[in-house]
Amino acid sequence: MSSNTTNERTTGESTSETEGLSDDTIIETDISVGPDSSRTTGRPNTIVSADSLDVYYGDDRALSDVTIEIPEHRVTAMIGPSGCGKSTFLRSINRMNDRIPSAHVDGALSFRGKNVYDEDVDPVALRRKIGQVFQSPNPFPKSIYDNVAYGLRVQGKADDVDLDDAVERALRGAALWDEVKDQLDESGLDLSGGQQQRLCIARAIATDPEVILMDEPTSALDPVAASKIEDLIDELVEKYTVIIVTHNMQQAARISDKTAVFLTGGELVEFDDTARIFENPDDDRVEDYITGKFG
Numbered sequence: 001m002s003s004n005t006t007n008e009r010t011t012g013e014s015t016s017e018t019e020g021l022s023d024d025t026i027i028e029t030d031i032s033v034g035p036d037s038s039r040t041t042g043r044p045n046t047i048v049s050a051d052s053l054d055v056y057y058g059d060d061r062a063l064s065d066v067t068i069e070i071p072e073h074r075v076t077a078m079i080g081p082s083g084c085g086k087s088t089f090l091r092s093i094n095r096m097n098d099r100i101p102s103a104h105v106d107g108a109l110s111f112r113g114k115n116v117y118d119e120d121v122d123p124v125a126l127r128r129k130i131g132q133v134f135q136s137p138n139p140f141p142k143s144i145y146d147n148v149a150y151g152l153r154v155q156g157k158a159d160d161v162d163l164d165d166a167v168e169r170a171l172r173g174a175a176l177w178d179e180v181k182d183q184l185d186e187s188g189l190d191l192s193g194g195q196q197q198r199l200c201i202a203r204a205i206a207t208d209p210e211v212i213l214m215d216e217p218t219s220a221l222d223p224v225a226a227s228k229i230e231d232l233i234d235e236l237v238e239k240y241t242v243i244i245v246t247h248n249m250q251q252a253a254r255i256s257d258k259t260a261v262f263l264t265g266g267e268l269v270e271f272d273d274t275a276r277i278f279e280n281p282d283d284d285r286v287e288d289y290i291t292g293k294f295g
């Protein structure tokens with residue numbers, strides 16, 4: 001991707017947010033609302049921000065003038081009709097759009113105040129800090145153990161850490177340990193769909209990222225498995241920041257602290273506390289969307 005960043009202002013940046021960066025940092029609505037947690041208090045730091053962000057595929061603009069500040073240690077949901085740019089926004093955060101030759105970015109997309117499209121940012125190092133979980137569970141055709149250890153081995157850290165301990169911590173963090181601790185040598189592909197998705201979450205957290213991007217992580221799962229992932233997301237935000245794309249508005253209302261509503265044309269129409277978006281949105285189009293009048 002050609003990255004043509006025309007706007008290098010940072011948003012929501014404070015000195016404290018940029019301190020401590022290590023070298024590899026990066027150079028109808030009967031919907032019940034809100035996660036049941038105490039994290040609605042206090043004002044979190046901004047961890048990811050966009051300022052006047054446009055993303056194009058060739059000449060077609062998929063995101064239009066998006067400005068947003070995403071808080072740390074919160075769940076932020078991205079909702080909106082098909083084709084409004086939710087996945088494009090997610091992929092912009094860890095530069096997965098780099099893999100699409102026609103993709104092109106204008107404006108700034110920052111992680112802890114640093115524009116990830118600056119020339120000195122290494123996308124591979126960036127993706128260590130910003131992991132990703134996809135729609136369909138995609139374990140490697142390897143053992144459960146090797147799936148989780150994979151990232152540490154690739155990063156050359158397998159000799160620096162107690163690998164058994166790291167694998168166990170990641171599997172516990174993904175609420176999978178008790179179910180698989182006696183079958184670590186068996187294939188990850190033999191697990192159920194919900195377990196496979198939790199294995200993918202374990203794989204993502206094993207390398208200790210700061211942000212986890214999730215693109216419709218429960219849409220391929222049955223309701224029970226989906227519910228387990230939702231519970232897990234609620235736990236994950238104690239250590240990580242979760243940004244999730246979902247078509248399921250009940251899910252967005254249940255699990256997210258903040259909701260961003262994109263509409264056709266790639267416009268971010270509203271971004272606010274989830275309770276306010278679902279109970280009293282400012283924009284009539286948002287009300288129409290969440291009450292199912294279109295989309």
Ligand SMILES: Nc1ncnc2c1ncn2[C@@H]1O[C@H](COP(=O)(O)OP(=O)(O)OP(=O)(O)O)[C@@H](O)[C@H]1O
Pocket residue numbers: 057062080081082083084085086087088089100102
């Ligand atoms: N690789 C690509 N090449 C060209 N155009 C693309 C590509 N990926 C997405 N687009 C276009 O960009 C726009 C936004 O797509 P995107 O997938 O980001 O939307 P979305 O809101 O995530 O959609 P959905 O909810 O259906 O997944 C659409 O018009 C889509 O056709």
